Amino acid sequence: MEHKNRIGKQQTGFRKGAGFFALAAALFTVFCPLPVQAAERLQDVGEKLVVVIDPGHGGENEGTKEGSCLEKEMDYITAMAMCRELMQYDGVEVYLTRTEDQDMSLAERAAFAASVEADFLFSIHYNASENHELFGSEVWVSGFAPFNGYGYQYGQALLPMLRQEGLFIRGIKTRFLDNGDNYYGIIRESEAVGVPAVIIEHCHVDEARDQGYCDTREKLEAFGRMDAEAAAQYFGLTSSALGVDYSGYSLAQARADIPQPLTVRDETPPEICELSFLEADYGAGSLSFLVSGADYDTPLLYYSYSLDGGQTYSSREPWPGSDALTGSYTDTFPLQLEIPSGATPQVILRAYNLYDLYTESAPYISPQAFETPGPEAVETAGEAQNPAPEGTNSLEPVGEGEAGPAREAAPAGEEAPEEVSVGTFLKLCLAAAAVLLSVILFSQLIAAHGRRKRRQRRKDSGTSRNQRK
Numbered sequence: 001m002e003h004k005n006r007i008g009k010q011q012t013g014f015r016k017g018a019g020f021f022a023l024a025a026a027l028f029t030v031f032c033p034l035p036v037q038a039a040e041r042l043q044d045v046g047e048k049l050v051v052v053i054d055p056g057h058g059g060e061n062e063g064t065k066e067g068s069c070l071e072k073e074m075d076y077i078t079a080m081a082m083c084r085e086l087m088q089y090d091g092v093e094v095y096l097t098r099t100e101d102q103d104m105s106l107a108e109r110a111a112f113a114a115s116v117e118a119d120f121l122f123s124i125h126y127n128a129s130e131n132h133e134l135f136g137s138e139v140w141v142s143g144f145a146p147f148n149g150y151g152y153q154y155g156q157a158l159l160p161m162l163r164q165e166g167l168f169i170r171g172i173k174t175r176f177l178d179n180g181d182n183y184y185g186i187i188r189e190s191e192a193v194g195v196p197a198v199i200i201e202h203c204h205v206d207e208a209r210d211q212g213y214c215d216t217r218e219k220l221e222a223f224g225r226m227d228a229e230a231a232a233q234y235f236g237l238t239s240s241a242l243g244v245d246y247s248g249y250s251l252a253q254a255r256a257d258i259p260q261p262l263t264v265r266d267e268t269p270p271e272i273c274e275l276s277f278l279e280a281d282y283g284a285g286s287l288s289f290l291v292s293g294a295d296y297d298t299p300l301l302y303y304s305y306s307l308d309g310g311q312t313y314s315s316r317e318p319w320p321g322s323d324a325l326t327g328s329y330t331d332t333f334p335l336q337l338e339i340p341s342g343a344t345p346q347v348i349l350r351a352y353n354l355y356d357l358y359t360e361s362a363p364y365i366s367p368q369a370f371e372t373p374g375p376e377a378v379e380t381a382g383e384a385q386n387p388a389p390e391g392t393n394s395l396e397p398v399g400e401g402e403a404g405p406a407r408e409a410a411p412a413g414e415e416a417p418e419e420v421s422v423g424t425f426l427k428l429c430l431a432a433a434a435v436l437l438s439v440i441l442f443s444q445l446i447a448a449h450g451r452r453k454r455r456q457r458r459k460d461s462g463t464s465r466n467q468r469k
Ligand SMILES: [Zn+2]
Pocket: 056, 057, 063, 064, 071, 124, 125, 126
């Protein structure tokens, strides 16, 4: 209810005649995310190019362990493949920090990179999350210019390739210690000796959607070849052996003086997460909502939902339109939930941002229970009643084109559509118009807020950067 009031207030404050502008702006926001502009490489490398590849972990430090997955071994396979591939390019010297299963501190790895006068260090990893709920690929970079920009340009070359493979993209990110320095040791230690470094987290070994990307040696090696190809693009390399030429390759635009806005760490959860009730079908077992979400700092990445008032949550789903590489996402989308028969759902939605901070919607409490199909209903409707099995409540975004499987249509000849009275028809039209208007107004408002907030943040990050060094 609250959310409806909120939108209502916005409507009253809105001038008539602004409708066309609002519609255009809403369509632009939803369908035209800002393209990443092409630019030259920020980093200036000398005559000789030296790349260090760092297979994560090693020895006693095994990294992520999940089933038969042992991260230190996976990292090594991928790093070796990256090394072999990169050596096929002209004019590049490639080193590995470790060539066997050995313990090696992060400072030692950085010192090695410095000793060979490395231009870049790529640290190779696979990920897992505490609750086994995360999926997707990410690149961690320095929080400080200009190394931030170097890592960003590399990440913008690599991550679209991983997305092409079907992986979800979690972004190019930064993290800090309490003292303000880079959190990740390999990035911090490398930067201390003047070597730019990134951590590549290829995917999550403990989530079903990612497991199929890293379960054979061939797949781990394929990741290494993509890491190398992105490095070749980043450095503008050519390879007569491979017959490719990346000289003059355009990278994502980046700034040398401040951290890239898309990498600035977000310490606050999403500002908006609202569920607007649209419709309930107590017989068929479905609830429809309009979901509205916004984060003024980083894009929304996932959502999950609860049907039991927050006791349990579904697995995470990609937030519609989420693009961590441009910072865009769809701020309003319709959502249909299947409700198991006999349930009186209390629905809560969670919106997660780029740094996995989430905001919960106010609960929607169903005013009545969903029907338990009785023997009579089964007789008259044949097999038409097809309640979802217990505990497998599926959630599908609707109106998302290819995003979700279409709901099964009722078998032909059964359940002839009820006659619709003129009154009902008019009500439906009004409801549809109201929903459309809400979407437009909401998008417009979010876009305006977002712009204001981003402007402010740009100012802030400029200031804090100047204070630091
Ligand atoms: Zn690792």
